[in-house]
Amino acid sequence: MAGVSYATVSRALNGSDEVNEKTRKRVLEICDSVGYSPNALARGLVTNSSNAIGLIIPNITNPFYPEVALGVEGEARARGYNVFLCNSNFEPERMESYFRILIERRVEGLIVASVPDAARGLFDFYRKKMPVVYIGSRPADEECNCVATDSVKGGYLAAEYLIKLGHRRIVFIGGTRTSNSQIDKLRGFRLAMEEHGLQPEVRLNINYQFNKRESGYDMAKVLINEKNPPTAIMGSNDMVALGALEACEEYGLDVPGDMSIIGFDDIPYASLPKIQLTTIAQAKYDLGKIAVDMLFKLKESGLKNNCMKEVLQPELVIRSSCREL
Amino acid sequence: MAGVSYATVSRALNGSDEVNEKTRKRVLEICDSVGYSPNALARGLVTNSSNAIGLIIPNITNPFYPEVALGVEGEARARGYNVFLCNSNFEPERMESYFRILIERRVEGLIVASVPDAARGLFDFYRKKMPVVYIGSRPADEECNCVATDSVKGGYLAAEYLIKLGHRRIVFIGGTRTSNSQIDKLRGFRLAMEEHGLQPEVRLNINYQFNKRESGYDMAKVLINEKNPPTAIMGSNDMVALGALEACEEYGLDVPGDMSIIGFDDIPYASLPKIQLTTIAQAKYDLGKIAVDMLFKLKESGLKNNCMKEVLQPELVIRSSCREL
DNA sequence: ATAATTTCTGTAAACGTTTCCGAGAATAGA
């Protein structure tokens, strides 16, 4: 329509400098007068790039993930990338299915949060072929391409705080499904307890294997009903802690009067009036943002440096669910 | 490698019935022994389909949206589609930017939640060219392709409940940014009040224009400090109500003892122990799921029937943030 | 046995871009 070749139109649209300003103007004008929209699929095919990344999370409904997702999407957007949202629902088969699909779509990178041990091998396999970064895994020596909170420090901080308040019987509760971050929280918890000559107690819920509200509610109920209940409960995350809170409420136990409760994550719920859960804060948005940064560094390095790590520091945020004994 | 043509490989991979079972087996085996992965971009180019849809929401951090997103993603997945997650942050420019990008990507449909009046024209323009369905808009006569909760009924239900509890001075609070759903909630609220010969009072927050926690907190504070405070507050959504709850807490007002508060949405926060917010529940997951269903119906009809509506019924869920006067 | 089907497979065009290469036009240098 403009009397020029496809090549010239392409150059005009992509801001190439080897096209005359006048013809560019003309091309651009015609383009939006006819409502032309370039086909990203065709472009991707020839440039061998999709400008897309995949985000695999267990469940966007868990309030920890939306903030991570926001960080991922925000940073991706700033770089001209879009993100495919995938809920794995903790199921390895679903993860695998999404994995295949995303690879077919030629996403240029993959961010996966909270990968369960069961799916670990799968991801490590693909990691060699494309940039994949984990969120929330432990940055241990053998662990690569992850951005995580220092969970052992987080666990330590929580336990130490309770100990300093004078608590002696503190029990850690959560689901049985292990993840690296869970293992680390436990390690920190045990470390603090043992350093102070205390006996670390851990109760993982068999009925509710994931770290969700029900796990905490259920587990706290059995603790409360024991002959000699603990004075403090540490939840593997805030949802678990909230569940414990619920159980206390149900049994008429005042928090923190009769029971101290501490969580992990600092999800928005935690700061709600009347809840005021003391917890260990993670920089959730940053986890997402940094993961994207890492993805691109990985990509630029051509997967040469395929073992990056970034550790964020947790922070104790004191509200009012714990009291001095 | 299998000694067959591209065409045959394509047929083998796509489950066509015009390929010999033996050769299909052989092709499939070779494919996964060499780790072959079909290129979705190329496929999309020739089949003129992307198998993707776009989801534009204000902010995934607002707990209402993750559940909607889950419904969208779940239903899309069931149909073999993936979803691009886009946070508009309520900014029309961002929405427009995403719109262009998604169209370039040739998404086969668009779901947009809570579109502000300012961006309405933009969307209506594109609606003629591709399936777009709104979530949360008012299914009024002039409104098309939306799945929404009957907000006027919701507003009515909330007000009616408070009135029946004996409240006379009830004020509706929220942000000033109007949306169709907000308008409808107000309409229902006014209707109920007037039917009972009561004066509807509405206070929209100029400082915090969106329906978020701060809007409610801020507005409730001024109400509390008035010479003659209301006995009940109705929040435009749960976040606003929670903000009001926070303000009451700060001023030592007991809820529901000194102040009754009702919300809208029934986000997970609302059911938390100690919060127990009475509210109007929306079927959030269904909103998302049905939106996808509608998208496909629209697509199949070739945009012939371009004015579909689906109205979901709200439900009053009584917890303990309101008391009888 | 031949003819008529049916089943299977290959050829080649098409999808809508980008980009290498080369060529003509305009400009600068001599």
Next chain:
DNA sequence: TCTATTCTCGGAAACGTTTACAGAAATTAT
């Protein structure tokens, strides 16, 4: 004026699939 550069632009191949069409092989019918 002529040559050497610099600007612009077009031609054509390439990206990796799908699919209409046609042809070959195998099967069935006569």
